[in-house]
């Protein structure tokens with residue numbers, strides 16, 4: 001197994017992303033970590049936090065070497081405006097997006113074996129004039145991938161989403177047989193390939209209260225979800241559901257579930273984040289590159305204070321290293 005080189009984007013510069021990247025740079029890692037950011041900005045933040053770190057330009061031509069605690073190699077993407085912690089500036093939005101582009105291109109070219117993203121402030125990127133609904137959607141587009149799946153994991157609780165960053169009103173019509181079939185295929189295949197689960201047991205939530213109550217509280221279960229599950233069961237998949245979402249996370253069903261598929265963002269993620277906020281990981285399935293992220297946002301009020309916890313970033317880097325070895 002060769003040592004991986006992992007790109008880390010620091011996300012919104014006025015948020016906690018830079019702080020947690022500086023924190024993990026103090027640790028030992030069985031990988032080379034390369035931050036994609038502005039080095040002088042990172043030096044300023046490190047000074048503010050009192051973190052002693054040597055920040056130097058990364059050299060892509062040097063052989064990959066294990067991370068040395070107290071150092072941070074940086075692939076430079078200069079910021080356009082000075083940064084005040086807690087006060088995002090849309091002037092820097094294009095730079096933030098360029099860091100993502102740099103990371104994904106490096107993954108596609110083989111320069112990096114995976115990428116980990118610290119949180120961005122989606123609204124600020126849009127305020128900067130760049131339509132952006134999330135890393136997941138951005139990376140699907142950047143890699144020309146028709147369908148990807150967002151999965152968050154906290155230990156053995158895994159929650160995937162059929163739809164991601166959509167207004168609630170747009171969810172029912174987005175859940176088509178084609179989308180659902182494709183999402184379940186990707187989830188099933190990546191649970192096998194990436195998580196080593198030979199016969200994944202997937203519990204699929206209904207969309208409506210009580211999974212539609214036999215059609216009296218909505219018909220999406222009858223018209224879309226049940227036919228798709230029936231068809232995929234014929235291919236040999238173990239699919240439980242559609243289950244009423246309110247009771248699907250009880251201990252009995254959890255014990256029989258390797259991953260849940262929620263129909264929309266705030267159906268599945270509150271449960272996952274209640275169970276493991278701050279130490280869970282977000283992984284994009286179906287991408288041609290390895291990409292993970294933290295389970296939290298920019299936490300603007302904590303930026304520059306030293307109170308941001310790096311645990312979720314640690315989980316994300318650990319999973320990226322593991323997945324990069326599997327795709328070796």
Ligand SMILES: NC(=O)c1ccc[n+]([C@@H]2O[C@H](COP(=O)([O-])OP(=O)(O)OC[C@H]3O[C@@H](n4cnc5c(N)ncnc54)[C@H](O)[C@@H]3O)[C@@H](O)[C@H]2O)c1
Pocket residue numbers: 011016117118119120121122123135278293294295296297298299300301302307308309310
């Ligand atoms: N991966 C990502 O890019 C990502 C993920 C989630 C949210 N976001 C974005 O972040 C922004 C803010 O979102 P939000 O306020 O809903 O959620 P948030 O996660 O930033 O904050 C929620 C609460 O958790 C605390 N918190 C978050 N991370 C923490 C950490 N590492 N250590 C200690 N406390 C922490 C915050 O202080 C706050 O009280 C939004 O623009 C959202 O879209 C980005």
Ligand SMILES: N[C@H](C(=O)O)[C@H](O)COP(=O)(O)O
Pocket residue numbers: 133134135136137265269282293294295296
């Ligand atoms: N849906 C994620 C969460 O709530 O944690 C978050 O918004 C990040 O999504 P992307 O990885 O697509 O940016």
